[in-house]
Amino acid sequence: MKPCLPLTLLLALGGTAAPAWAQLAVSFTVNTGAAGRRPISPLIYGTNEPLRDADRYGSVRLGGNRLTGYNWENNASHAGADYNHQNDSYLCGGLSASDCNLPGRALSQFYQTARSKGQAALLTLPLAGYVAADKSGSTVTVAQTAPSGRWKPVVFRKNAPFTLAPDVNDNAVYVDEEVNYLVQQHGTTASGGVAAYFLDNEPGLWAENHSRLHPAAATMQEVVTKSHDAALAVKAVDPSAQIYGGVLYGFSDYFSLQNAPDYGSQIGGYAWFVDYYLDRLRQASNTAGLRLLDALDVHYYPEAVGTNRVCLTTANTALDRQARLQAPRTLWQPGYQENSWIANEPWFLTNYLPIIPRLQQSIDAYYPDTKLSISEYAFGGDDDISGGIAQADVLGIFGKYGVHHASWWKMYNPGSTATYISPAFQLYTNYDGAGSTFGSTAVAATTSDIPNTSVYAAISGSDERRLTLVVLNKASQPVQGSFTLASGTAYVAGAAWGFDQSGPSVVSRPAVTGLAGNQFTYTLPALSATTIVLTAAGPLPVTLSAFDGQEVGGQPLLRWTTASEQDADYFEVQRRGEGEASFQPLGRVPATNGSTPRQYTFRDAAPRPGTNHYRLRLVDRDGSATTSAIVSVHRTAGADPTLTAFPNPLPPGEALQVQLPAADGASRQLRVRNALGQVKLLRELEAGTTRVSLPEAVAWPAGVYVVEVSGPHGLLQRQQLMRQ
Incomplete structure (x- = not known):
């Protein structure tokens, strides 16, 4: 990630919350009509660092600077400027030393953890050119800058048979072979495997963050060419794979790829690098005959300033809190001017803000139907009510304006547990503690007082009988809200949950009263976030x-x-x-x-x-x-017999024995693959079979094999075997 760096430039604060002595009366209007509907992607409720299971994230991303130099063959990675420019085993956290040496285990552990919680797993592939060769924990010196023995070159296509046991001494790490490993282990994207692949991380900062790996500033042409070549390699292995490209750190990356060396010669008539990137990938896709970019991905760390830049962990003054509460408006509101070096420049304010509509404008013009992803963002104030409200505001904005994926990033702060971020997620993903959610279809919702309040509304699919609102009070005094619901459905009851400055927990709020003719009033506590669930007069299923x-x-x-x-x-x-x-x-x-x-x-x-x-x-x-x-x-390890292939390692001349998991009355299939993925044995098993002897294994050459047992609904268990 791009550090949220302090700025010395202080600008006049615009659009602050109302003073504490003002009494606020605000009108909210919600319209459930088809014209204002938009599907909400569950991937927007994502994170780079899960906090609490109760947050029920829709997606989890494995990304950031560490993944630029990650070597899937041995799980080595490079810290870059984040920590001493060292190569180490950081991404093996939670793995044993032996597992850390197995190909792809860091990726598989991440994927399996995410899927066990019902979350989509999104991973990052290397693009910059080299990955770490070793896990020594020692600094890569300037003299050891790539190419050197501390690095392995990245090659997008192997152009040879894949193996699940790659040669760590061949001086190449193949991206398509990495994807093949993930497909073999976890399935294709379409079958529930890795949900998306990011093409590296923040290329405009490679020279700054990874000076021992990519010391020269990335060029626009380089990033486009590498994106094209990597996407082709990935989709040759898994045509259903989703490619998220760009992964741009912030506005300077969107605009000029951090003033890329070839910006002057390449930009031509494009308004900014985003247009150039989209158009070049569209042209390449047309030539290839397949879509090479499924989502444009950017990072967004607000540049808004109170006393400090709001995303700083030290941004805790009253002005910082006010600026933070207003900062989400730059994502969507035309004409809004925050206190930042971007908005303070009239050309940028007029032509490039607000951010989400401007990015969508580029997508529509240069690569229609490309989705928008924001894989890193943070508004600061993680342990303050202002941070909780801002986070809830941003999640509502993502759903309302059609962002496809988003992942919150926890800024480095050892003393913080981000107490106010979790309840912001829970307003949308688990507001009652029983897994109830905001809804899958956004509907039109407006407020008469944008600086002090926000409102978002959703229904489930096309069913209007349950209407859910998230209403935010950014003011330091209560808001008397008057709600008008334009809907063909008559609502008769409403329950509420929320959090405020008294504590970072979502709790039950007073029920809605006086609801008649699809109108009601409700008092929103000062500095609060509230979910209101309205139910219809007609029968609800449950x-x-x-x-x-x-x-x-x-x-x-x-x-x-x-x-x-x-x-x-x-x-x-x-x-x-x-x-x-x-x-x-x-x-x-x-x-x-x-x-x-x-x-x-x-x-x-x-x-x-x-x-x-x-x-x-x-x-x-x-x-x-x-x-x-x-x-x-x-299920715990002792819940039933597991697949066990033994002896393992398998000595020369000895038959393989396979103990099968407990059967459920259905026939099953036993399969053994070699390291190239070739099937060495395929056997149909009768229902009730729990033990199989395989004398055929005597003739198998030494190497790595995978033993699998499948049932009517797909793969049941898998075990890796070493033949001596």
Whole structure:
């Protein structure tokens, strides 16, 4: 990431919150009509550093400066200017020393952790030219600048058969072979594997952050060419892979790739580097006959200044807090002028702000249908109410303005636990502690007082019967909100949850009263963020108040509670196992209906090995349905017999024995692949088979093999085997 550096330039503060003595009356209008609807991507609720499981992130990214020099063959990485320019095993955190030496284990550990929590995993591929050769923990000196023995060259295409046991002595690290490893281990993007691949990180800062790896400033032509070549290599392995390119650190990168050496000769008639990058990738895609850029990715650390730049960990003055609360407006509001070197320049203010509409304008002009990703952002104040409100504001903006993916970045501050960031996420992903969410379709919502308030609204799909609002009070006194709901649906009740300056926890708020004719008033506490859930007069399938699961007696036990049920038909329990691409129906539980709480349980008698993901489909008698949040249950190692291939290592001349996991009555398939991914053995197993002897293994040459067992729904378990 680009450090959030202090600025000495102080500008006049614009658009601050109202003074404490003012009494605020604000009008909010929500319109659920089709014209104002936009789908909300769950990937916007993402992070680079997970804080708490209750935040229920939609995605997790493995990125940042460390990934520029990451070597997948041995898990070595390079710290660059962040820490002594050293090569080390930093990315092996949580792995044993032996696992750290296995190819790709740092990536697999990250992927498996994310998927076990129902999160999409997004990874980063190297583009700059070299990756770390060693994990010595020692500084790479200026004399050892690449090329030298401390580095391995990055090659996008191997142009030879892939292997899962790459040669660490061949003086090359192949990007397409890295992707092949991930596909072999975790599946394609389309089948639930890695959700997206970022093309490196902040190329405009390679010379600054990675001077021992890429000492010269990156050129515009270089970044485009490498992006094109890497994307072609990745999509040759997995045509469904999603490529997120650019990964630009901030405005100077958007504008000129940090004043790239060839900016003058290359920019031509383009307004900024973003246009050049998009257009060149579009042209390359047309030539290749396939899309090479699925999302334009940028980083956004606000340049707004109070006393300090607001994203600094030291930005804690009253002016800093005011500026932070207003800073999200630069993402979306035409004509708004923050206190920054960017907005203070009239040419930039007029032609390049606000940021999200301007980036979308470039996408529409130069590479239509490309998605927008913001893979790093931070507004500071992580342990202050101003930071919590700003974070909630930004998440609402991302959904309202069509950002496809976003990942919050925790600024380095050893004393901080980012206490106010988690509740901001939870307003959208888990406001009641039972997994209830904001909604999947944004609808139009406006406020009469933009400096002091924000409002966002969503429904589930096209179903208006539950309307969810997130309302922010940025003022230091209460707001008396008057709400008008323009909808064909009549709302009759409303519940509320929120947090404020009294503490960083989402708690139940007073219910909405006096709701009539789709109008109501509600008092928003000073400096607060509130989720309001409005329900319709007609029957709802179910009001789900709790849903969880845990392993009991080796089997996942699901439990859920409903606050009320009216004309509900049944609950369909759905499951997705590790390596499975989609949820499948597992069973039905009849609804009992009533206005008092109901409790239900469901036991999965034949779960998949590893982590099982569950959700409920809540079905009404008229056939309409909603889907719950996902609950994940990880099975302990002793829950049932696991796949065991032995002896391992396998001595010369000895047959291989395979102990299979407990069967669930279905036939299964045993497969053994060599390091090139070639199938050495494929055997259909009858239901109930738990032990197999493979004398064929005597003839297998020495090397690495992968033993797999699959069932009707896909891969069940896999084990790596070494043949001596």
